[in-house]
Amino acid sequence: MKNQILQIIKHTIVSRAHLTPEMALRLLTPQCALWSAPVEDNPFKDPYWAFYWPGGQATARYILDNKHLVKERVVIDVGCGCGAGAIAAAMGNARRAVANDIDPVAIIASQLNAQLNGVAIATSSEDLVDTVCSCDVVLVGDMLYDEEFADRLFSWLTRSAREGKLVLIGDPGRHGLTGERRSQLSLLGTYPLPKDTCQENYGYTDANVWRLKAN
Numbered sequence: 001m002k003n004q005i006l007q008i009i010k011h012t013i014v015s016r017a018h019l020t021p022e023m024a025l026r027l028l029t030p031q032c033a034l035w036s037a038p039v040e041d042n043p044f045k046d047p048y049w050a051f052y053w054p055g056g057q058a059t060a061r062y063i064l065d066n067k068h069l070v071k072e073r074v075v076i077d078v079g080c081g082c083g084a085g086a087i088a089a090a091m092g093n094a095r096r097a098v099a100n101d102i103d104p105v106a107i108i109a110s111q112l113n114a115q116l117n118g119v120a121i122a123t124s125s126e127d128l129v130d131t132v133c134s135c136d137v138v139l140v141g142d143m144l145y146d147e148e149f150a151d152r153l154f155s156w157l158t159r160s161a162r163e164g165k166l167v168l169i170g171d172p173g174r175h176g177l178t179g180e181r182r183s184q185l186s187l188l189g190t191y192p193l194p195k196d197t198c199q200e201n202y203g204y205t206d207a208n209v210w211r212l213k214a215n
């Protein structure tokens, strides 16, 4: 773990150039040597956690602007990546803010980022999808990029909303968010993305935050 921490610190920079500048995050950006290094020099396998995805930025922005939604509540940021959703929930005085990701390096990065912002988060590396999970709020940032996984995830989120959980989904328009799924959602907000985020995300220009309806 110590080695992973050192590698994360070595290959990322602290950035506030995103939709939640009040939050400092260690990210892999074009300013980092690793950005343009050959693949074989990359010590991380699929480092999704090293980027702050448009959907995650929008979800965290929405939480920071609507802290009452998480105050004193148990919040789980599923597929947390860099941990921004959980950190936003902790900044909003959640009773417990949990950063969940099946990538153990994402968990380490999320803890580093939480420390950077002076907040405490809990972590979990379990695959919670399809389980009964005890929480009040589920945050999902940019998880609808894969058709097959979107099916599984969306069914679970639908059940979670029916159980009374507040389910918030941040998404820039990924293909997993089909028209049929969109009909189950209420739009809460749309955020224009910073220029660098647009460039790093194949021309997406904004990201939406949706609430999954309970029925």
Ligand SMILES: C[S@@+](CC[C@H](N)C(=O)[O-])C[C@H]1O[C@@H](n2cnc3c(N)ncnc32)[C@H](O)[C@@H]1O
Pocket (backbone or CB within 6 Å): 048, 049, 051, 052, 053, 054, 055, 056, 057, 078, 079, 080, 081, 082, 100, 101, 102, 103, 106, 126, 127, 128, 129, 140, 141, 142, 143
């Ligand atoms: C595109 S990234 C989004 C990260 C972050 N939410 C954001 O928006 O910046 C997707 C993340 O989901 C994680 N992931 C994929 N399947 C998962 C699962 N079943 N449970 C938890 N995390 C998962 C990946 O490891 C990755 O960190």
